[in-house]
Structures are given as structure tokens and as C-alpha cells.
Amino acid sequence: MAELKNQKKVAYVTGGSRGIGEAIVKTLALDGHHVVAVARNEEKLRALVNELGHLGQSVEPAVLDIADSAALAASIESTIEKHGRLDVLVNNAGITRDGLFMRMEDKDFDDVINTNLRAAFVACRAASRTMIRAKFGRIINIASVSGIMGNAGQVNYAASKAGLIGLTKSIARELASKQITANCVAPGFTTTDMTDILPPQIKDKVLEMIPLRRFGSPGEVAAMVGFLAGDAAGYITGQVMVVDGGMCM
Ligand SMILES: NC(=O)c1ccc[n+]([C@@H]2O[C@H](COP(=O)([O-])OP(=O)(O)OC[C@H]3O[C@@H](n4cnc5c(N)ncnc54)[C@H](OP(=O)(O)O)[C@@H]3O)[C@@H](O)[C@H]2O)c1
Numbered sequence: 639m640a641e642l643k644n645q646k647k648v649a650y651v652t653g654g655s656r657g658i659g660e661a662i663v664k665t666l667a668l669d670g671h672h673v674v675a676v677a678r679n680e681e682k683l684r685a686l687v688n689e690l691g692h693l694g695q696s697v698e699p700a701v702l703d704i705a706d707s708a709a710l711a712a713s714i715e716s717t718i719e720k721h722g723r724l725d726v727l728v729n730n731a732g733i734t735r736d737g738l739f740m741r742m743e744d745k746d747f748d749d750v751i752n753t754n755l756r757a758a759f760v761a762c763r764a765a766s767r768t769m770i771r772a773k774f775g776r777i778i779n780i781a782s783v784s785g786i787m788g789n790a791g792q793v794n795y796a797a798s799k800a801g802l803i804g805l806t807k808s809i810a811r812e813l814a815s816k817q818i819t820a821n822c823v824a825p826g827f828t829t830t831d832m833t834d835i836l837p838p839q840i841k842d843k844v845l846e847m848i849p850l851r852r853f854g855s856p857g858e859v860a861a862m863v864g865f866l867a868g869d870a871a872g873y874i875t876g877q878v879m880v881v882d883g884g885m886c887m
Contacts, residue, residue, distance in 0.1 A: 643722035646672040646696060649867065650717055650724060652704050652761065653731025655683040657830030658780065661856035662728055665864040667695035671697040671726060672718050676700045704731050704757040705749070714764035723772060726867045727765045729758035729802075732795075734832060739793040747794045754798035755805070762809055766818070767874045775818035776867045779806045780859075781878060783826045799824070805876055810876035819875035823862045826882025828854040850883035 653659035654675030663675045677683045683699045687857055690697045700717070702709045709803045718724050731752045735746035755865055758779050769775025784792050785799025803822050810820040827833055827844050833853065836844070845851055859881050865871055866879065880886060 641722045643720065644672055646670060647725035647885050648672045648674070648717065648721045648723050649726035649728065650674045650676070650700075650714060650761070650765065651728040651730055652676045652757065655679060655686055657832060658825065658828060658856045658859045659728075659730040660686060661860035662730055662863045663697060663817035664690065664695075665857070666726065666815065666861040666867060667697050667727075669864055669868065671867070672696040672698075672721065674698050674700050674713075676702060676731065678703050693794075699843050705752045707756065707760045710757055710760050711764040714761060718765075718768050721837070724768050725772070725774060726776045726778070727761055728778045728780070728863060729761055731757065731779065732782075732798075732832075734792065735796050736790060736791045736795065742793065747797075750844065751798050751801070754795070755801045758802055759805060762805070762820075766809075768812060769818045770813065770816045773817045775813070775816070776796050776871075777806070777809060777813075777818065777820040778863050778866050779820070779822045780863075781806075781822040783822040783824055783880065783882050786824060786878070786880070806878075807876045814875055817872075819866070819872070820873075821874060821876065823859060823866070823880045824878050824880045824882070825859045826854060826880070826885045828856060828859055828881075830856060848883040848885045849887075852883065854881060854883060 649671040654663040655677035680701045687699045781802045782799040784796040
């Protein structure tokens, strides 16, 4: 059994360099975790880690492409080796390759599934052995309202997010007896690089569907992740916590 080398709970957050993932890294670090933040763009990631380090928070970068299963598993294993523990896993990194499904290329389907769904499976598998030994673990997968409602132009993305919900519920059932919880957070439209690219007329249409009449902020999604990672959420597992301004109620 790995020796416990870090007194702090250790959290591994994919897509931690910007958007919702950046807010999750900040929330978990403020809540007292040591956070490993993962992304491909080294410069952006190091800038964030330095900024948080100056604020006294305990964050380290891991530069890798999570679609590379071997690299992802190796990164999680080295995190466990280094710190002797892994308490919280947040599968947040996600991509879109939108297009009408009749014209969608196989590659656009595969890329989205590999990054959004297969990587989460690989990361959960790599993290679970240590969590089982510790009889503690919090797995939090960032899904989407698209995975619940479907979305025209997003068959690949909606399938990946619906798949993530099924994966999470199955893991929740398999690992519950080890006191490991697994939940999804499903954001609605949230202001990040992912939604900044939407044309103004689409944004206006979307706003009409949101009872609260605004997009969410990354911090509002991260607050739910922080709650699920914390002590108060120990009896919640297999759930999809929707943070969408009421859009899919
Ligand atoms: N924004 C929304 O409205 C919304 C709504 C519902 C669900 N979500 C979900 O919330 C999550 C975060 O979304 P976001 O809006 O914050 O996205 P974002 O602003 O585009 O940020 C995505 C993050 O993931 C990282 N990333 C992407 N592909 C990666 C890969 N292959 N390997 C490693 N890191 C990778 C990016 O860093 P690099 O590019 O440097 O790798 C970045 O840190 C996603 O799962 C998304 O599907 C978002």
C-alpha cells in the first residue's frame, strides 16, 4: 500500500487550465485540497499554477492529452506514487466538434467520444484501486444538459455526455460498498471559451430557454463540484446534479 505522503486530500482535475475546470481547481484548492490540474497547453496551465501558488494554494500542473489513454493512466499513477493518495477525481475536460449528424465525419465522432467519455473511463479505472484501499473516494464527472435533453448538431457530444451519466451510475453501484461516491454535474450554458464561440443569434435563442434568463458562471458549476467533494455530500451517489438556470427542469 502506498505510503501517505501528503496530509492534504489530493484532487486530480482534467481540463483545469481555464473555464469551468479553472474554477474547480480554485474551489478545491481553497477548500484545502492539493490539486493536480491537467491540460495540453503548458503555458496557460503554468500561468494558472503560478498565480494560485502566489496565493498560497497547493496546485501542480500535469501537461498531457487525456485522449492518450496510456499518458492519462501514467499521470494518475504517478500522482498516486508521489502523494500516496488520490481522494477526488474530477473528469472535467471536454471538447465539441459540432455539426449536423448526417454530415458528421467519423473522426469528429471519435475525437469527442475519446476525450469526453473514454478518458473518464480510463481515469476512473486508474484512480479506483487506491480509492478502494483507502475506503474513500469522490468521483465527479462533468456531463451536460445535452446528455439529458439531446441537442441538434451535437450527436457526438450528447452521446459522450449521456454515456458519462451511464458510466457514472454504474461506477457508483460498483464502488458504493467501498465508500466511494460517483456523481455527475450537468452544467447548462456556462460562460467559457466553449460558449463564447456561439453566434449572437444562437445565444439569444438559448437565453429564451433558460428560466433564469442568463448563462451560468464557471464558479456556479464549481460550487457544486466543491459540495460533492466535501464531507456534507458523503451520502450522495449515482446522481446527476443539474446546474442550468432551470433549463431542463
Ligand atoms: N461551457 C458550457 O456551457 C458547458 C455546458 C455543459 C457542459 N460543459 C462541460 O464542462 C466541461 C468544461 O467545459 P468548459 O466550457 O470549461 O470548456 P473550455 O473552456 O473549452 O475548457 C476546456 C478545458 O479542457 C482542457 N482540455 C480539452 N481537451 C483536452 C485534452 N484532450 N487533454 C487535456 N485537456 C484538455 C482545456 O485545456 P487545453 O486546451 O490546454 O488542453 C481546458 O482546460 C466540459 O466537459 C464541457 O463539456 C460545459
